[in-house]
Amino acid sequence: MNTLLTISGLGVFCLIAEIFNLRKLLIPVAIIGLLAILGLTISEFNIPSSHYNNMIVVNRFSVSFSSLFIVLTIFLIALSGDFYKEHQSKLSDYVAIKIFLLAGAVAMVSFGNLAMFFIGIEVLSISLYILAASKRLEVNSNEAGMKYFLLGSFASGIILFGICLIYGATGYFNIDEIFQLSQGAGIPVWFPIGLTLIIIGMLFKIAAAPFHFWAPDVYEGAPSITTALMSTLAKVVAMATLYKLIQGMVPAIPTIFENIIVVISVLTMSVGNLMALRQNNVKRMLAFSGISHAGFMLMALLSLSSAAGTLLYYTTAYALAGIAAFAVIILVTKNKDNEDIINFNGLGKTNPLMAAILTASLLSMAGIPIFSGFFAKFSLFTNTIESGYLFVVIAGVINSIVSIGYYFKLIIAMYTKDAAETPSATPFVYYFTAVIAIILNIAIGVFPNTILNLLSA
Amino acid sequence: MNNILNQIGIENYIFLSVLLFCIGVFGVLYRRNAIIVLMSIEIMLNAVNLLFVAFSTYHQDAEGQIFVFFSMAVAAAEVAVGLAILVSIFRNLGSIDIDNLKNLKG
Numbered sequence: 001m002n003t004l005l006t007i008s009g010l011g012v013f014c015l016i017a018e019i020f021n022l023r024k025l026l027i028p029v030a031i032i033g034l035l036a037i038l039g040l041t042i043s044e045f046n047i048p049s050s051h052y053n054n055m056i057v058v059n060r061f062s063v064s065f066s067s068l069f070i071v072l073t074i075f076l077i078a079l080s081g082d083f084y085k086e087h088q089s090k091l092s093d094y095v096a097i098k099i100f101l102l103a104g105a106v107a108m109v110s111f112g113n114l115a116m117f118f119i120g121i122e123v124l125s126i127s128l129y130i131l132a133a134s135k136r137l138e139v140n141s142n143e144a145g146m147k148y149f150l151l152g153s154f155a156s157g158i159i160l161f162g163i164c165l166i167y168g169a170t171g172y173f174n175i176d177e178i179f180q181l182s183q184g185a186g187i188p189v190w191f192p193i194g195l196t197l198i199i200i201g202m203l204f205k206i207a208a209a210p211f212h213f214w215a216p217d218v219y220e221g222a223p224s225i226t227t228a229l230m231s232t233l234a235k236v237v238a239m240a241t242l243y244k245l246i247q248g249m250v251p252a253i254p255t256i257f258e259n260i261i262v263v264i265s266v267l268t269m270s271v272g273n274l275m276a277l278r279q280n281n282v283k284r285m286l287a288f289s290g291i292s293h294a295g296f297m298l299m300a301l302l303s304l305s306s307a308a309g310t311l312l313y314y315t316t317a318y319a320l321a322g323i324a325a326f327a328v329i330i331l332v333t334k335n336k337d338n339e340d341i342i343n344f345n346g347l348g349k350t351n352p353l354m355a356a357i358l359t360a361s362l363l364s365m366a367g368i369p370i371f372s373g374f375f376a377k378f379s380l381f382t383n384t385i386e387s388g389y390l391f392v393v394i395a396g397v398i399n400s401i402v403s404i405g406y407y408f409k410l411i412i413a414m415y416t417k418d419a420a421e422t423p424s425a426t427p428f429v430y431y432f433t434a435v436i437a438i439i440l441n442i443a444i445g446v447f448p449n450t451i452l453n454l455l456s457a
Numbered sequence: 458m459n460n461i462l463n464q465i466g467i468e469n470y471i472f473l474s475v476l477l478f479c480i481g482v483f484g485v486l487y488r489r490n491a492i493i494v495l496m497s498i499e500i501m502l503n504a505v506n507l508l509f510v511a512f513s514t515y516h517q518d519a520e521g522q523i524f525v526f527f528s529m530a531v532a533a534a535e536v537a538v539g540l541a542i543l544v545s546i547f548r549n550l551g552s553i554d555i556d557n558l559k560n561l562k563g
Contacts, residue, residue: 119527122535125535126534130538133541137549139560140560142549143560144561145542146542146543146546146558147558147561150485150498150555153535157501160502160528161505161508164474164509164512167516168471168512168516171518173524220561221560221561
């Protein structure tokens with residue numbers, strides 16, 4: 001609970017800092033503050049507790065996912081200093097919005113009451129609408145913001161209706177009471193309908209197929225740093241919340257629901273990969289790649305009781321690779337008007353370190369050993385086979401092979417083509433962020449058990 | 458209050474709310490004017506608020522009515538952001554027809 005309070009306090013501080021003209025200190029102070037909050041959060045790891053009539057529940061699941069979100073936010077705020085260099089007067093707003101977004105994310109994984117869940121998802125979504133439309137003079141950014149706003153609030157309405165039906169069926173918002181009542185016989189039919197509506201709304205938010213159509217447009221039009229935020233932080237938050245919701249409210253998923261999850265998972269990863277093969281815009285390609293990763297993450301729902309650690313590992317590996325990749329993409333496309341693959345030609349010669357980092361992060365997403373993406377997929381597949389869904393794993397393996405196709409398109413452009421122009425100087429912060437993200441990625445790839453076993457004890 | 462609910466029946470409240478919710482959904486899907494789309498989203502959220510209050514009386518429990526305050530506050534914040542985005546679209550394009558928003562595709 002201290003996590004949520006201190007994050008909100010830090011957000012308010014960032015807004016006040018603007019009044020006292022502390023703009024130069026803003027980003028270092030925000031990062032130091034977040035590091036302190038990270039320490040505070042980790043110190044609560046072994047002390048499960050609940051606050052305010054079970055509104056907020058602190059347990060290992062919430063602490064470890066909150067720590068992951070805080071780490072991702074630190075990277076994103078570090079990158080935003082240079083990204084918003086031309087917009088100094090709005091810097092504190094952007095940083096504050098990102099910190100409030102983090103508060104929403106933490107509320108979403110540590111809720112014990114559906115009211116808290118709803119507030120969390122709305123704080124996260126409203127911050128994202130603002131960030132997606134934040135380049136207000138560009139039509140593309142406006143369009144992305146509007147599309148995201150319409151689809152997002154549509155999904156929020158569906159989630160709210162689901163919460164309402166669950167309240168009608170049980171008479172409680174507290175998920176512990178709902179869990180108790182959902183086991184008993186004679187629960188009204190509203191309950192499964194409500195649960196389905198909440199799940200549909202969450203599938204909108206994680207951009208799983210048939211509800212994925214907004215994601216590529218929004219990712220392409222939004223400013224690059226917001227795309228990085230949406231494809232790493234927002235996706236991971238929505239996935240963790242969906243897992244917690246289902247695990248918290250029903251003892252076991254009925255078989256028919258599991259079959260639907262199987263269909264959605266396979267459909268999501270196939271649609272994402274096949275569409276990614278024909279993209280020329282890197283942000284759009286990574287949007288489709290993110291859709292296919294959402295399909296992989298949905299597999300965790302098939303082995304609900306044991307997959308928490310695997311889900312944490314997969315999301316960590318995916319998000320760290322995403323941060324490293326986007327650090328390079330933001331750098332390369334900084335002064336360009338589009339993000340086509342052509343901009344990456346010859347990066348291997350002009351800036352070998354950045355090219356190597358981008359290659360490493362793409363290989364991690366594709367699931368090549370040494371990088372943590374491989375072990376993430378490996379343990380996910382193992383879990384899924386153990387719960388008896390061999391078919392999904394076969395589809396997953398085929399999709400991993402297909403995904404190498406489009407990741408290598410970018411890698412080949414970097415190393416075999418010639419650069420069109422001479423590179424400009426690289427700000428240090430890009431190297432710093434990208435190198436740390438990729439080192440963390442490789443470190444958890446070398447020692448996978450540190451994270452895989454975190455939630456099992 | 459409970460007496461009225463008994464006479465009308467909770468099912469009818471659910472039917473009314475579902476009907477209003479569907480009006481909102483079809484408004485979002487079929488109308489092209491962004492202001493009307495925003496209004497349709499509001500109808501969706503308010504249909505749910507109505508159902509919350511009905512269930513709250515049905516269960517003799519105040520929690521549902523408190524939730525309505527939360528969802529009203531959230532809906533207000535959401536619409537404020539939506540209108541802000543709409544204003545910047547109008548400044549750039551001179552129109553609020555959402556069919557004009559099709560630069561991004563592929």
